[in-house]
Amino acid sequence: MMVANLLLLGSEAGYMNAYFRDYYMSKFFRKSYESLKPDMLLVLGDVSAKGHELTKSKWSSVLHQFQRMLGPFLGLPFHVILGDRDAGECGGLNAKSVNWIASSFPGLDSAGCGAFEISNISFVSLNAVALLCGNNDLRFSVEKVIERENVDLQMDTEDTIEAINDSSKFKEASHNFGWRRNAMVSGSGPVLLLHFPLHQTGNSNCRGGSALIGTSNNAIGSSKTIVSGGLSRTGPYELLHTIPPNATEYIFQALRPRIVFSAHTHEFCVHTHSDGTREVTVPAMTWDARDDPGFVVATFRRNRRVVTVSYCSLARESHLLIAYISVLILLMSIILVANTSCRTCLRRR
Structure with a gap:
């Protein structure tokens, strides 16, 4: 199960958040846990509304609010990546503050990146905020993580090729390896997790429904246009901001991701990149960003290239208030x- 942009305020939350929105979201997470029985929860950034501005004590109150909201999900493996509201803008981004914030969540290194495996599915999460920041030292740390993952993937690929070459059926191909960077084919790498979407060219489908993400299937169910508004327009970066083209190409060349999950835009989108890689943008999970917050459920099939992605939205806050x-x-x-x-x-x- 994947959520994003919770935009929690901690001790600064007003009456509406503390006694209505937080209560309803806590109830939602509990019901989701009981009905979906997911293997893992992924939070794709912006846990806080303005974490980059908070003192340590106020950040602690955000973490307590986050833990209260997740409830039973705290008993499952969960992974949180950093968003622009958590880490801040490039001008104020530094390794010390990011390390301090990243230490609040499991599985993140000092640069705000992570790598893990669950049910034989490999995941890599990157601090996408740092990739926007020119010659920032933190960006170089993230690039080192990408290079390290690339080396690991290349080693796995070479081990696989050697295992094939050991069989008599494929002995004739033992000399044909090609360049190291081309040893991996598109889609053969890990599931990539980001807060900012990658630079996009080609077709996007931004509407509700479900999608079977595979080699040739791009079906989206019932259409519903999603419009962002409210607090979402006051963040450090504009909602249309994406990772620069050169960094995007670098990531594709190094990691060859199986599928990409991103956030930030507050809406659900399915995008097909030029090499056929699919990117799913997870919508905001707060009424502070949109009237109908939503989340995504991803099911990884035995066919390595197929992932079933379902988009779900909660009741509109305006409808709930009218009902109450x-x-x-x-x-x-x-x-x-x-x-x-x-x-x-x-x-x-």
């Missing part, structure tokens, strides 16, 4: 009628 107000008015009307009836009975006596 209607119930309150109904209860007040019943109480008023009951009091009037009681007074009438007393007069008759």
Whole structure:
């Protein structure tokens, strides 16, 4: 299960957040855990609304709010990556602050990156914020992570080729390896997790529904245009901001990702890159960003190239408020009628 852009405020949350939105989201996570029974939870950045501005004590209150909201998911493996609201803008981005924030979440290194495996599926998460930041030292640290993962993947590929060459069926191909950087084919690498989307050319489908992500299937279910608004427009970076083209190409060449999951835009999109790699953008999971927050469920099939992605949205906050107000008015009307009836009975006596 994948969520993004929770935009938590911690101790700075007002009455509406503390007694309505947080309660409803906690209930949602508990119900989702019970019905979906996921193997893992992924949070694709922006846990906090303004974590880059917070003191340590206020950041601790955000973490406590985050843990209360997740509830039973804390018993599962979960992985959190850093967003621009968590880490801040390039001007204030430094290794010390990122290391401090990254240490709050499991599986992140000092640069805010991570690599893990679950159910034989490999995942790599990158601090996408640093990739926007020119000659920043932190960006170089992220590039080192990419290079390290590339070396590991190349070694796995060479081991596989050697195993094939050991069989008599493929002995004739033992001399034909090609360049190291071309040893891996598109889609043969790990699942890539980012906060910012990669630079995009080609076709995008930004609507609700489900998608079977494979070698040739790009089916999207019932269409629904999604519009961002509210607090979402006040972040450090614009919602249309993406990782630069050169960094995007570098990532594709080094990692050959099986599929990419990103966030930041607050809407659900499925994009096909020029090499056929699919990128799924996870919508915002807060009413502070949109009236109908949503999440994504990804199922990895035995066919290595196929991933089933389902998009789900919660009830609109405006509809919930109308429902609560209607119930309150109904209860007040019943109480008023009951009091009037009681007074009438007393007069008759």
